[in-house]
Amino acid sequence: MPSHASKLSRRAFGGVVGASATVAALGTTPASATVAERPFRAAPGRSAKRPNILFILGDDLGWADLSSYGAPHIKTPNLDRLARQGVRFTDAYSGSATCSPTRFSLYTGRYPGRTKGGLAEPIADRSVGLDPNHPTLASLLRGAGYATALIGKWHCGYLPDYSPTKSGWDEFFGNFGGALEYYSKLGLGGEYDLYEGDVREGDAEYKDLRYYTRILTERASEYVRRDHRGKPWLLNLNFTTPHWPWIADGDEEESAEVVRRIKAGDGRALFHDDGGSVEKYTQMVQDLDRSVGQVLKALKESGQEKDTLVFFASDNGGERFSYNWPLSGNKASLQEGGIRVPTIVRWPARLDGGQVSHEPVFTPDWTATLLEIGGARPDRAHPLDGTSLAGYLLRGERLPERALFWRVRGERAVRRGNWKYYRGKGGKDQLFDLSADRREQADRAADEPKVLAELKAVWERTDKELLPYPA
Structure with missing residues (x-):
């Protein structure tokens, strides 16, 4: 017990317990993985x-x-x-x-x-x-x-x-x-x-x-x-x-x-x-x-x-x-x-x-x-x-398949299937295929304008249902 513990809780020691996979999505095998998933x-x-x-x-x-x-x-x-x-x-x-x-x-x-x-x-x-x-x-x-x-x-x-x-x-x-x-x-x-x-x-x-x-x-x-x-x-x-x-x-x-x-x-x-x-x-x-x-x-x-x-x-x-x-x-x-x-x-x-x-x-x-x-x-x-x-x-x-929605101040995101729509604080609408690019570096917005427009519309419809941020 540390010296600075004082008047420990009446239940502090009541439940004391003694101190004592192959990752397909990563393409790596951690040392701890002993059974293939x-x-x-x-x-x-x-x-x-x-x-x-x-x-x-x-x-x-x-x-x-x-x-x-x-x-x-x-x-x-x-x-x-x-x-x-x-x-x-x-x-x-x-x-x-x-x-x-x-x-x-x-x-x-x-x-x-x-x-x-x-x-x-x-x-x-x-x-x-x-x-x-x-x-x-x-x-x-x-x-x-x-x-x-x-x-x-x-x-x-x-x-x-x-x-x-x-x-x-x-x-x-x-x-x-x-x-x-x-x-x-x-x-x-x-x-x-x-x-x-x-x-x-x-x-x-x-x-x-x-x-x-x-x-x-x-x-x-x-x-x-x-x-x-x-x-x-x-x-x-x-x-x-x-x-x-x-x-x-x-x-x-x-x-x-x-x-x-x-x-x-x-x-x-x-x-x-x-x-x-x-x-x-x-x-x-x-x-x-x-x-x-x-x-x-x-x-x-x-x-x-x-x-x-x-x-x-x-x-x-x-x-x-x-x-x-x-x-x-x-x-x-x-x-x-x-x-x-x-x-x-x-x-x-x-x-x-x-x-x-x-x-x-x-x-x-x-x-x-x-x-x-x-x-x-x-x-x-x-x-x-x-x-x-x-x-x-x-x-x-x-x-x-459904859309997962997120909103924080200055940022927005939607994921549907493998596609993710993202707008950061810079204000640029971006689109990523997470099945090929989990690092979000290859912006597919210009190549897939229809997908971008659909996900952006999903975000904006949902956002309208929510409370506005206080000024």
């Missing part, structure tokens, strides 16, 4: 009860940051194993290019621009958030009999008006803001940002000043081991790793320096502009992998592995030190590197392992999918923008 094929006819849902998000993790996605220098054996046991998606996307809009799209199953809070890219103050009256993945599943919990990063609004417990989650333990220092738990405004429900730990009888990823891993392990009295459960486990600041477990001196700067009024201390390295980032990603492995071990030991759907992805593309090759762009951009994310799904009772899917899918699809699998009906007054993948995954149905 086969194209995805559903196994219909199997019966299973409604699954528990363990939905894990990494934070700013790049598309190729896992060894099973081609990273040559990052070792992620636990996530690689998860991929071998389930389905790895090569063309999966986040709902937006930054933290909170993607979370809005996951929690509501709708484009971020349908709600005022989703227009913030990302939320940086207390003026907006996820309306507690808006139905969510958690509230709809809870209405269908699920126990619900969110552990980790919320980033969809601040108290007193917004919180997970106001939006359908029975339990919350984590941080409200977009980033925090991993040991002190100080947020962007210098506040202590670790809460149990809607009560800040610093206002209660204890603080937990250990490394944040350790704490979240323990809490999640305790939750999956718990007796839920026959109810299926939804756990949103939102790690902050590997989001800045670039502080790995054990970096207490670097932590102390960042804290000193925060307390001195340095508003950019948490951005860690002068910190980090490829080596430090590698440590953080590998720590995330170990942490996921510990939670999955707890799940297996609980006897619930077969009947639990485990989902892993990132909330958006990678940042400064991420490995995104061959994609262009990073977090905040609608180029592939800003929105294409590693995505793995495992459900032993219904899905065969060792499979890979190249179908284009994005965050709102998973909301629709989980609601259908969990037996919850979407709210008619708030229609979903995602398409349920349950038929494709479980019944062998063909996934219809």
